[in-house]
Amino acid sequence: MEVTLFGTGTNRSARCQWTLQEAGIEYAAIDRRDMTSLEEMRRYHPLAKIPAAVIDGRPLLESAAICTYIADRVPDAKLIAASGTFARAEHDQWVAFCLAEMEAWLWNNAVNQYVLPEERRITATFEQNVHMFKRSAAVAEAHLAQHDYLVEDRFTVTDIVVGWCLNWARRLGHLEEFPALGRYVQRLLARPLCALARD
Numbered sequence: 001m002e003v004t005l006f007g008t009g010t011n012r013s014a015r016c017q018w019t020l021q022e023a024g025i026e027y028a029a030i031d032r033r034d035m036t037s038l039e040e041m042r043r044y045h046p047l048a049k050i051p052a053a054v055i056d057g058r059p060l061l062e063s064a065a066i067c068t069y070i071a072d073r074v075p076d077a078k079l080i081a082a083s084g085t086f087a088r089a090e091h092d093q094w095v096a097f098c099l100a101e102m103e104a105w106l107w108n109n110a111v112n113q114y115v116l117p118e119e120r121r122i123t124a125t126f127e128q129n130v131h132m133f134k135r136s137a138a139v140a141e142a143h144l145a146q147h148d149y150l151v152e153d154r155f156t157v158t159d160i161v162v163g164w165c166l167n168w169a170r171r172l173g174h175l176e177e178f179p180a181l182g183r184y185v186q187r188l189l190a191r192p193l194c195a196l197a198r199d
């Protein structure tokens with residue numbers, strides 16, 4: 001499997017770096033200054049975002065899709081349940097829940113704090129976004145108060161995808177009222193190959 005990953009560091013490309021490491025796949029990592037404003041990046045991601053990957057010659061975008069595909073391609077690494085199993089449906093559930101019901105709210109705040117040029121930013125929904133994030137985080141909190149990991153009670157790629165988002169929330173100070181999520185993120189950070197930001 002030949003993989004080129006665009007994006008390094010602790011941004012969302014960390015999900016892909018971590019999955020590749022857990023799967024034991026060597027890969028080429030590409031990073032340049034201001035990469036997301038490079039026109040050339042649109043060859044790999046139409047919005048010039050990171051991460052983007054080229055896997056066996058074909059471009060693939062969206063961190064969760066890249067991670068899921070890598071996990072599927074390396075079954076011996078046991079990072080994901082087989083397609084068609086209920087555990088696989090739970091993976092899809094948590095990934096969709098993470099991206100749509102948790103990460104989107106945090107991203108909206110980021111977009112209006114430092115991604116968009118100042119004249120396009122809207123600050124009126126900051127508090128509401130945090131409220132909506134926390135409403136969903138309570139769902140993950142209830143699950144992780146009973147389980148160490150999200151699916152099959154073992155570490156999987158689902159934890160890599162969701163863990164990145166929850167670690168971002170921790171760094172923003174949004175996990176204080178969620179002790180199980182705090183413990184979960186620490187459990188992930190303690191893993192030797194973890195690529196999440198520690199600060």
Ligand SMILES: N[C@@H](CCC(=O)N[C@@H](CS)C(=O)NCC(=O)O)C(=O)O
Binds near residue numbers: 049061064
């Ligand atoms: N849903 C995408 C989000 C990708 C994304 O927004 N990446 C950020 C870095 S973490 C980025 O490229 N931001 C630059 C921009 O939005 O212009 C994924 O999970 O891959």
